[in-house]
Amino acid sequence: MVNKKKTTLKDIANILEISTAAVSKALQDDSRISAKTKEAVKKVAKELNYQPNHLASALRKGKSNLVGVIVPRTNSNFFSSVVQSMEEVLNKDGYNIIITQSNESYKKECDSIDALLFTQVDGIIASMANETIELDYYQKIKSRGIPLILFDRGENDLNVDYIGIDDYASSHMIVEHLVEQGCERIAHIGGYQRTRIFNNRIRGYKDAIKEHGLPSDDELLLESSLTQEDGRLKMEQLLSLNKRPDAVYIAGDYAALGALQVLKENDIDIPKEIALVGFGNEPFTAMVSPPISSVEQHSTQIGKLAAQTFLEHMKGPEVKQTLNKKILDAELIVRDSSNKKAFLN
């Protein structure tokens, strides 16, 4: 039947009447072990269905071959696809990943960090929660001496590797696009200012507005948690203005979706009366009606780069933990929600 007791090196050693050291080396194809012994060891190992005990070897080698990944949530296409491409790269090098979700909560993020450190991960790749301002827990990772790589939601002050898109330029590009479409009063529902990427998007927005000499009323720039629900609220707020905007650029697709609903509920013609642009290129943006223009963030590429950066740290022994940014260009996908020119009559 089933061998409940898992077989160990010792079992193999006993059967062949050699030392466990010889068995261990044989399985690692050590050059000092004879071909004959290797063959015999491998044969018995297979017969007994030997599976090395990872805990033992990790303990001995001081390396778990586990990488911790912290994301705000997994049920967004962006994060799930980043994670997936990370996994692909890391698996190839013998690493497994532990995914944890912070749910945008600082408390949960700290717990995750503790849990990952406790599990003795060899490194952590993270995208910070919205709530996170304090960096003490991230400092904790650094002080453990394991590589820390941030993506998308990063933080300069931590002085670690970062992979993301150029939020400032993307934001600038969106405003350019809206201006091109003839919009003149462009609002921005942005994320929390304290979060670096959202701050960059806000700056990109402001600068572009200024460059084009457009109105930059305070009432046109709102700070939001970027949930669908908050997107609704903020859009309602914009609609209640005396001078409504003729375009709204929203720093997150879920919030953009909420905003879209409100616009439709109010029978506002999109994009003619108000044009709409989101951020993140979540699949649903292409599917709703009208489809929402959005920014593709190259999640696969980000995941790949983050994983590769981790691997570089593991290969090069000199742990040069410095701010090393890899910034990708993002791409604006124009859809009906902002394509006024296509609707000229």
Added chain:
Amino acid sequence: MVNKKKTTLKDIANILEISTAAVSKALQDDSRISAKTKEAVKKVAKELNYQPNHLASALRKGKSNLVGVIVPRTNSNFFSSVVQSMEEVLNKDGYNIIITQSNESYKKECDSIDALLFTQVDGIIASMANETIELDYYQKIKSRGIPLILFDRGENDLNVDYIGIDDYASSHMIVEHLVEQGCERIAHIGGYQRTRIFNNRIRGYKDAIKEHGLPSDDELLLESSLTQEDGRLKMEQLLSLNKRPDAVYIAGDYAALGALQVLKENDIDIPKEIALVGFGNEPFTAMVSPPISSVEQHSTQIGKLAAQTFLEHMKGPEVKQTLNKKILDAELIVRDSSNKKAFLN
């Protein structure tokens, strides 16, 4: 600055000039250790920022306190929310989870299982990939003697715990609902027959159709991968029939979304000409236009139950691995896409 070397029990023992055993027991509040010693140990432990080495204790105790979770993908609301509630329950009991995605691929699923077993997880909670027919890798988990719990996508033959909704009844309920709305030619775009849950949905559909004496033409029952793209294709196929259906029930929301797009592209009045019902209650179903009726699967409850089932296994030493099904009732959320009566004029 930063203490690169992590502190061990030994360090604490040396400082206090006691044995590591005493330190270990003090930290565990062993009754045989004096209050004075405990206090001293805890003080030093805090000062040195002692973090127990999980690998060492796991190796010694033969228990990693890690639970492996395998899902087809994380970027669906259902799975991400199941995972989240599992995590909540398990964390409370000191377990951490390792999430892996199979991407509906059998090969990837096998790799995940190997990786999890290798990491010495204490148990595995899984939802099977669409592709999976062979059960050999799942047998491997069972033969390792660790608990295996399946949810949503399960398999009777494995004879393990299962948590899910009553797919047959849900499916039956959907047809009832459509009949009530006056539909008479109801098509079903189902998942792969070999997958138990989809098979159940198909049976529920067929039986309900029969009970109501409705036509059950072969052309009205299609098998699909249930991706958005395939939803499009299958809906196009249905539209090309000589006798079009007046309702389509689709076993997955993403496919339902694809179908919805096709219907709209063809200017078909929903629900008047063709009513639409999906499955899974993904958030976007409420957001598209018209909103799609769908089935809520109580993901939070499923995650909680799966986690609790695992914990029961860990508590009760007698590993009674038998088929133990927990079936929840699902709930049909009726929205505009199938609510014909609301559109009577």
Added chain:
DNA sequence: TATATTTGTTTAATCGATTAAGCAAATATA
């Protein structure tokens, strides 16, 4: 032939925490 090198293996220590067993000192019981 004598010495040096290579080959193939064993011995024993190690990673860090846990725990059964042992033992002395303190306290309780007869």
Added chain:
DNA sequence: TATATTTGCTTAATCGATTAAACAAATATA
């Protein structure tokens, strides 16, 4: 006071794999 029990700690083994060091045997070099 003598014996039993409890208290508080130490010793040493253990989990399973890895690896530095040691060593004998085989082979090469002088």
